[in-house]
Amino acid sequence: MTLWTAYLLADWIATVALGVICQNTLDECQQGSVDGNLKDELMSFWAPFLLLHLGGPDTITAYSLEDNELWLRHLVGLIIQSGLVFYIILVSLPGSSWLPILSSIIFVSGFIKFCERTCALRLANTENLRNSMLTPPDPGPNYAKFMEEFTLKKAEGFYVMADEVKEIPVPIDHSYDTGKDKLLLISEAYDQFQTFKRLFVDLILSFQDRDNSRCYFQKLTSIEAFDVIEAELGFAFDTFYTKAPVVYTPLGCILRVVTFSCTLFSLISFSLCKERSKHHIFDLILTYLLLVVALLLEIYAFIISLNSDWMKNWLSKGKPDGKFRQFILSKLCLQTSNKMRWSNCTPQYNLLSCCLEFKPPPCYRFQKLFLVDKLLENLKCNKYEQVSPELKELIFYHFRKFAGESSKEPDTTALCKRRGSIALNENACHSLVWSTEVEFDQSILIWHIATDLCYYMENFNGDGSTTHSIQSNQSKQLSDYMLYLLVVCPFMLPIGIGMIRFRDTCAEAKEFFTERNLVKELAIACDKLLTVNTEVGPAKVKGDRSKSVLFDACILSKSLQEKGKEQKWKIISEVWVEMLAYAATHCRGNHHAQQLRKGGELLTHVWLLMAHLGITEQFQIYRGHARAKLTVK
Numbered sequence: 001m002t003l004w005t006a007y008l009l010a011d012w013i014a015t016v017a018l019g020v021i022c023q024n025t026l027d028e029c030q031q032g033s034v035d036g037n038l039k040d041e042l043m044s045f046w047a048p049f050l051l052l053h054l055g056g057p058d059t060i061t062a063y064s065l066e067d068n069e070l071w072l073r074h075l076v077g078l079i080i081q082s083g084l085v086f087y088i089i090l091v092s093l094p095g096s097s098w099l100p101i102l103s104s105i106i107f108v109s110g111f112i113k114f115c116e117r118t119c120a121l122r123l124a125n126t127e128n129l130r131n132s133m134l135t136p137p138d139p140g141p142n143y144a145k146f147m148e149e150f151t152l153k154k155a156e157g158f159y160v161m162a163d164e165v166k167e168i169p170v171p172i173d174h175s176y177d178t179g180k181d182k183l184l185l186i187s188e189a190y191d192q193f194q195t196f197k198r199l200f201v202d203l204i205l206s207f208q209d210r211d212n213s214r215c216y217f218q219k220l221t222s223i224e225a226f227d228v229i230e231a232e233l234g235f236a237f238d239t240f241y242t243k244a245p246v247v248y249t250p251l252g253c254i255l256r257v258v259t260f261s262c263t264l265f266s267l268i269s270f271s272l273c274k275e276r277s278k279h280h281i282f283d284l285i286l287t288y289l290l291l292v293v294a295l296l297l298e299i300y301a302f303i304i305s306l307n308s309d310w311m312k313n314w315l316s317k318g319k320p321d322g323k324f325r326q327f328i329l330s331k332l333c334l335q336t337s338n339k340m341r342w343s344n345c346t347p348q349y350n351l352l353s354c355c356l357e358f359k360p361p362p363c364y365r366f367q368k369l370f371l372v373d374k375l376l377e378n379l380k381c382n383k384y385e386q387v388s389p390e391l392k393e394l395i396f397y398h399f400r401k402f403a404g405e406s407s408k409e410p411d412t413t414a415l416c417k418r419r420g421s422i423a424l425n426e427n428a429c430h431s432l433v434w435s436t437e438v439e440f441d442q443s444i445l446i447w448h449i450a451t452d453l454c455y456y457m458e459n460f461n462g463d464g465s466t467t468h469s470i471q472s473n474q475s476k477q478l479s480d481y482m483l484y485l486l487v488v489c490p491f492m493l494p495i496g497i498g499m500i501r502f503r504d505t506c507a508e509a510k511e512f513f514t515e516r517n518l519v520k521e522l523a524i525a526c527d528k529l530l531t532v533n534t535e536v537g538p539a540k541v542k543g544d545r546s547k548s549v550l551f552d553a554c555i556l557s558k559s560l561q562e563k564g565k566e567q568k569w570k571i572i573s574e575v576w577v578e579m580l581a582y583a584a585t586h587c588r589g590n591h592h593a594q595q596l597r598k599g600g601e602l603l604t605h606v607w608l609l610m611a612h613l614g615i616t617e618q619f620q621i622y623r624g625h626a627r628a629k630l631t632v633k
Contacts, residue, residue, distance in 0.1 A: 007063045011077075014050045018084055021047050025091050041099045042279050042287060044092040047085045048106035049290045054081060055113025058243045058301045061120045065240060065594050071121035078114050085110070098273070102266045109262040109294075112255050120243045126590065129239075130201040153632055161631040183316035185224070188216070189231035190313040192612065197236060199611055199618055200589040210614040214403060217612045222396035223389060229605050229612075230341040234309055237596045248310040256305075260298045267291040342600035348383040348480035349487050351445070351502070352452050355509040356518060356525055382484065387602060391474050395606060398577045403613040413617050415610070419443060419582040423574035427567065435556050436575070441498030442549055444482050444579065445505055449553030451479040451572055454560055456526040471569040478576035481602065485583065492587045492595070492603060501547040508548040529554055580606055585616055 021043055054077070062068050085107055092100045122128055146162075153160045195209050217225055238244035246252050270291060279287075305311055402415050414422065420436035420443070435446050455476050458468065468476075486498045518525045529550070538551040560568050584607035592604040610616055 004063060007060070010056070011054060014053045015077075015081065018047060018050050018081060018088075021050075022084055022088055025088050041092050042283050044088050045099045045103045045106075045287065046290060047088045048103050048110045049294065051081060051085045051107065051110030052113055052294060053110075055110060055115075055117050057297065058247055059304065060241060061117050061243055062124065062241050064597060065124075065126075065590060068121050068124040068240065069126065071118060071125050074118045074121055078118050082111055082114065098269075102269055105262045105266050106294075109259040112259050116243050116246045116252070116255070120246045123245045124240050126201055129197075130203065133198050133201065133203055158632045163629055163631050183312055185227055186231055186309050186312045187316040189228045190235060190309070192216075192228065193232045193235040196232070196608065196611060197239070199608070199616075200236065200240075200593050202589055202618075204618050205611075205616075207619065210619050213612045214614045217609075218400060218404065222393040225396050225609060225612075226392050226605065229608050231309055232608065233596060233600060233604065234341045236593065237600075238308075238310070240593050241597055244308070244310055247305065248308075248314075256298075256302070260295075260302070263291070263294050263298055267295055342605075343384075344387050345384040345599075346387055346477060346481040346602050347484045347488070348385055348477070349381055349484035350383075350452065350480050351448060351483060351506060352509060352525065353522060354381040355506050356513055356522055357520060382488070383480075385477050385480075388474075390470055391477065394471075394474055394573060395577055395580070396609065398574065399581070399610055399613050399615060403615055413615070415578065415581050415615050416585040416617050417582075418578060420447070420575035420578045423571060423578055427571050427574075429563075429571060432556065432559055435552075439496050440494050440579075440582070441486055441496040442501055442547075444486050444493075444498070445501055445549045446553045446556055447572075447575060447579070448479045448483045449505075449550060450556040450560060451475055451576075452522075453526045453530060453554065453557035454568065454572065456523045457530065457561070458565070469565075469569060471566075471573050475569055475572045475576055478573070478580060482576065482579060482583065485603065489595070489601075492591050492601070493583055494586045497547065501549060504546045504548040505550050508546065508550045512550070530557065534558070581610060581615070584610060 024043060089100055089103045089107060092103065123132070150160055150162065192213065195205065196213070198205060217228075220228070235244075243252075247256065270287065399415075418436075419440060421433050424430065424432050424436065435450075436443050438446070455468065455472055458472065485492055487502060490498055512529070513519075513525060516528055518528060532551060532554060534551055534555045537555075538548075542548070560572065563571065580603065584603050587603065587607065592601070592607055595601045595604055611618065
């Protein structure tokens with residue numbers, strides 16, 4: 001909330017301040033007072049600093065993707081605000097001091113900064129980004145000419161055949177080595193991003209992209225694979241929300257030198273100016289503050305750029321024995337392995353826990369009046385869990401196994417279409433397939449509650465202590481994360497009536513717990529739920545009036561507990577991985593990009609990892625390039 005407010009107020013305050021300075025300048029011009037003009041010169045000197053402020057820092061140009069779509073509005077603002085500042089400087093030029101000259105120098109720096117921001121917004125615009133990724137039109141071999149030759153040879157009495165000659169692409173040599181050079185990870189992630197960024201704007205990939213990426217990722221460990229994905233999404237974040245596409249170019253480096261030189265020269269010149277004594281002490285302090293802060297921001301931006309992945313990618317492709325490269329790596333760059341590129345957490349939302357502990361606060365009526373009751377309730381129920389290396393290993397090896405097995409088949413998208421039935425069939429649980437063939441939101445709720453029932457009932461002792469295996473903890477973490485997506489981020493899941501089912505299920509659970517006076521003892525509450533006789537199906541008793549799936553989950557939980565402990569959690573964990581995969585592939589690229597600004601989602605990492613392994617429906621080209629040649633006999 002603080003960042004959003006500051007982002008909105010920043011441009012508004014600068015615009016208002018420019019308006020005040022401009023109005024003051026107009027008043028002085030109308031009065032025609034020479035003394036007034038001298039007095040107003042310092043205020044005119046502040047105007048280009050506001051233009052510099054409108055350019056914003058390198059680390060944020062857009063707060064959300066919608067800001068990129070409004071780049072034309074920023075272009076109009078650039079023209080108007082720059083014209084306004086230029087007018088203020090022009091009016092102050094007749095003065096006897098050299099402040100207007102320094103104002104012109106700062107104006108150059110501010111104009112460059114504002115242009116950088118506008119260009120970054122334009123480049124990240126969906127339409128422009130998509131157009132920049134389109135390959136040149138390819139008409140293919142000349143079919144008309146080929147057929148003319150074919151017809152001519154056939155008319156001459158020859159036996160003519162059109163044989164297909166396949167062109168085998170040369171595989172790319174990947175030299176990633178964890179133990180030798182961490183910079184190769186950044187370099188590989190950058191190269192992969194240049195190809196797979198097309199997914200964010202709903203473009204397709206070719207079979208060469210699929211084969212090269214799959215060949216590379218099949219050789220990695222789970223930690224290495226997720227490291228590459230993290231770095232790749234870091235480049236994606238910079239592309240959508242920062243000035244990186246503009247700054248990390250040869251022209252951008254030149255402009256950065258110009259802005260730094262202008263700011264430094266202005267600070268030194270103003271410090272040596274003898275006319276400072278004519279101005280009020282407070283005005284001088286404010287002027288020095290503007291100059292020093294502008295210079296410090298330039299230095300800070302330079303340090304940040306040295307430690308960025310963009311710089312590391314450039315260094316990794318330089319000469320190995322380059323002295324400048326070695327100096328930067330040893331003195332200024334932080335260790336790549338210690339850099340956090342995302343929160344590495346999954347938000348958790350547990351239905352039974354929230355229903356059992358729900359008590360309306362004293363100010364609930366006021367919260368409801370201001371329409372923030374649901375928001376505060378969601379925030380209260382949200383918790384966060386670290387994504388452990390074991391969970392990454394579970395996800396990665398499940399996908400790698402599937403990609404390895406399905407690479408020989410023409411259809412590699414089965415995991416994108418199923419949501420748990422593959423795991424159930426492989427583990428001979430055909431009687432449970434019904435729980436994955438219902439609507440997706442219904443399936444999430446059923447398996448979420450069933451996972452909780454199995455989790456809290458396992459190894460429950462009389463003293464209230466529980467012990468759980470790694471696999472059961474992983475299953476519960478994925479279960480709570482998927483419910484979080486259903487409740488808080490439903491736009492990332494396929495369209496359904498998930499919120500209606502969730503509310504009805506919560507209402508039934510609260511009613512059940514209230515009638516039996518169950519408070520905060522989740523294991524006891526789960527035991528009470530499982531004691532309910534479910535011989536008659538809930539749908540037969542309740543009809544279609546309520547969409548609650550509370551006791552459907554109880555039926556599933558009882559069936560799962562008939563399996564052995566290890567077999568049960570193996571089934572549950574694999575089902576949740578498949579549900580995660582289904583959700584990831586059915587979320588549009590722009591929604592994945594939107595979540596990057598909030599620290600990133602595990603779902604986005606899974607989505608990109610699956611694409612790299614070839615498990616996606618955005619590979620539309622299944623055959624290799626081929627050419628036909630005439631065989632004449």
